[in-house]
Structure formats: structure tokens, C-alpha cells
């Protein structure tokens with residue numbers, strides 16, 4: 001089961017929701033023995049180490065062998081440009097993997113400057129002008145087209161590091177995040193690798209993905225393939241306009257969508273009306289709470305620190321899992337790659 | 338030498354277009370013969386890499402100097418790698434620009450922000466792999 005948490009812009013409380021949701025569900029599955037969703041298709045197993053993996057491998061990743069992480073709930077911070085969940089969770093890191101992209105390297109002894117590689121590259125990452133072959137590695141998407149189609153076998157590939165994936169444990173959760181190396185612009189391959197690693201974690205039966213803000217490629221990559229996407233918004237005109245964009249994104253990705261209204265007591269009802277018109281379930285209306293803001297400022301999650309919020313997030317989590325389970329049959333068909 | 342001018346229209350009287358990769362036309366003037374030809378730029382609507390593609394197009398036509406308004410760092414690298422002169426901030430009509438160039442009034446662009454990496458050298462030998470130069474390394478390539 002994959003829940004993604006996204007928002008059309010930053011600052012809506014998306015990270016707060018993702019982190020606290022994971023913590024609240026983790027506590028309920030361990031503590032009370034009450035599964036977060038008692039729906040028959042729920043992957044939970046009363047807090048016991050789960051059977052096998054209830055999770056389909058959506059991406060082509062393999063479970064990281066010997067990652068040292070016990071199974072259960074996995075929180076993924078997919079904002080590889082600015083990861084921040086770890087600031088609240090302070091995980092004990094267990095491992096790290098460099099993520100690379102294969103970029104071409106041309107053997108000029110073999111090359112006859114025919115220009116075929118430049119013709120096939122959709123990103124202009126390799127070009128041939130007269131007797132000069134030029135590479136722009138930061139434009140290369142690693143599709144392999146140039147090396148495949150070079151008639152003289154002059155193109156080899158070498159791995160170009162883009163960033164890394166790290167994993168660890170925090171408060172009973174498995175935690176994964178990705179980091180784009182400084183100066184790198186190509187986030188989606190790192191996001192893909194990150195998700196593949198997290199989904200492949202042994203026995204990961206609930207993966208919560210904190211997507212980067214916005215609706216561009218990195219966010220799309222993070223949300224793609226989720227069983228449910230929670231869009232976090234605020235009841236303001238700006239919130240509404242960003243929510244509208246985010247809803248378009250999840251619709252294009254064919255990901256079932258629900259809304260969480262944050263700071264629900266400060267604003268108007270336009271977001272509510274919009275959700276009504278579009279048949280978007282509003283799973284939670286989170287009030288503004290100064291104590292939550294204060295713990296946030298101190299870098300601590302609300303669950304476990306501010307009374308009442310664990311219950312709030314558990315309830316949100318249970319509703320989300322129920323909704324996700326209901327639309328899961330559809331989800332299987334969306335499997336990409 | 339052939340001089341290419343980014344232009345808003347197809348003629349010598351057309352105004353210079355300030356964009357390089359997305360200029361609708363290039364008027365190419367052969368200074369030796371005085372002849373000119375017009376290229377409709379096929380990269381106007383390219384999603385990305387318009388500048389690089391345009392540099393390739395012009396380079397393969399044997400253009401030795403480019404007169405335009407602005408240009409991105411990647412096409413600068415491409416033009417530099419083929420020894421093409423670059424003149425920026427050009428305005429007026431195509432023929433005015435070419436005249437100014439002929440009279441030697443245009444300063445070649447000297448300090449572009451070369452952000453892209455020269456992948457491989459000219460002919461022969463095994464080219465180096467593209468460099469992951471940090472900012473400092475890139476700056477070191479400025480001339």
C-alpha cells in the first residue's frame with residue numbers, strides 16, 4: 001500500500017502531515033494491537049512482523065539486501081532537492097547508496113562524426129558539429145539511445161553520480177530519503193531509485209511518501225503509482241489555486257485523491273466547496289494549534305508531544321487506508337514500467 | 338567567412354532577433370561573395386536544447402561568426418568548441434549588423450557564462466570524459 005502526501009505548493013504542512021501520519025499509524029499498529037484499518041484487504045497484521053510483502057513491486061528495484069531495517073511502515077521523504085523529514089525524525093542511519101545515471105562517453109578513435117547520436121538524442125545532451133563531439137552530461141537522461149544507435153559502436157556509458165538514497169530507523173519506522181547532489185538538476189531518477197528501494201524493503205506493507213511541493217516532474221515522480229494521494233492545502237485563495245493544479249496532476253496520473261485541509265479554522269469555505277464539486281473526500285480538517293507550531297519550530301513532530309494530535313492523525317490514517325484499500329483494485333492496473 | 342544573424346524575418350532588412358535558439362530565422366551572409374541565404378530555424382518550438390541544436394545547424398553550414406542578442410551557456414559551449422565567434426547584444430537590422438561586423442566594430446563576446454562542459458576535444462585522440470566541474474572549474478574555463 002502506498003500513500004503519497006503532496007501539495008501544490010510548499011508551506012502547507014505537507015511534511016507535518018506525512019511525518020505525523022506515519023508516527024501515529026506506527027504507534028497504533030505497535031501499541032494497541034488495533035490495525036489502522038480492519039478492512040479485509042488491509043496489509044496490517046496486528047503489529048506482528050508482517051507476513052511476506054503485501055506490497056507489489058511497482059518499480060524495478062530490488063530489496064536492498066542486508067539493509068538492516070525491520071519491516072512495517074516505511075516513511076519516504078521524496079523531496080530529494082530539499083529533504084527535511086529527517087530533521088523531525090532524527091533517524092539512526094543504517095545505509096546509503098549512490099544513485100547514478102549512465103551517460104555516454106565517446107571513443108573518438110572509432111567515431112566518424114556521422115551525427116547519428118545527435119539526431120537521436122531528444123535532450124540535445126550529445127551533439128556533433130563537424131568534427132567535434134560535445135557532451136552536456138547534465139542534460140542527459142541516460143536513455144541509452146545514443147549508445148544503442150551509434151553505427152560504429154563508439155559510445156560507451158559511464159555512471160554519473162546524481163545523488164544518494166539513505167535509510168535508517170526512527171521511532172519504530174523505517175525511513176528513506178533521497179538527496180540530489182549539489183548542482184544536479186535531474187531529480188526524477190533519484191526519486192525513482194528512492195521509491196524502488198523503499199518499496200522493495202523487506203515486508204514493507206505501508207509506504208508513506210512525502211512528495212516534494214508543486215506539480216512538476218519531481219512531484220509527479222513521487223506521486224506516481226500511489227494507491228492514494230493526500231493533498232494538503234489551506235482554506236485560502238492561494239491554497240485553492242494550488243490545490244486545483246495538484247488535483248489535475250493526480251487526475252493525469254490516475255491516482256485516487258483525497259484532501260487534508262490544514263489550518264482549517266483560518267480561511268473561507270472555497271476549498272470545501274471545490275472538494276464538494278469535484279467529489280474529493282476531505283479526510284481531515286486540522287485546526288491551527290500554537291503548540292503544534294511550537295514543537296514544529298523545535299524540530300519535533302506533534303504526535304507524542306502535543307495531546308490530541310496522535311488521535312487526529314490516527315483517524316486520518318485509518319480513513320486514508322480505508323479509501324486506499326477500496327481503490328486498490330484499480331491501482332493494480334496502473335502499474336507502470 | 339560566413340556570418341549568421343538571428344533575425345525576426347527572412348531578409349537583410351529584417352530586425353535582429355535578440356534570441357539565439359528561438360530566433361525564427363537566421364540570415365547567413367558570405368562575406369567573400371556577398372551572397373546571403375535564409376534559414377528558417379526549425380528549433381523555434383523545441384522543448385529543450387534549442388540553442389544547442391541551432392549551434393549545430395549553423396556549425397554544420399560552416400558559419401564562422403554568430404551575431405545575436407542573447408545566448409545561453411550551452412550553445413556558447415557548442416559554438417566555442419567549433420571555433421565560432423560570438424557577438425552579443427546586437428540590434429538594428431541584419432544588414433546593419435553585418436556591416437558593423439565587416440568594419441570590425443563588434444567586440445567578440447569574451448566572458449560568457451560557460452556552464453556546460455566540453456566533452457571531447459577536436460578530432461583524433463581519445464577525448465576526455467565530460468567533466469563534473471564544480472563552479473570553480475567552470476569559471477576556470479572562461480577566457
Ligand code: SF4
Pocket residue numbers: 106110111112113114115116117118128149150151152153154155
Ligand atoms: S553516432 Fe557514433 S560514430 Fe556517429 S557521431 Fe555519434 S558517436 Fe560518432
Ligand code: SF4
Pocket residue numbers: 102103104120121122123124125126139140141142143144145146147
Ligand atoms: S543517453 Fe539518451 S539522453 Fe543521454 S546523450 Fe544518449 S541519447 Fe541523449
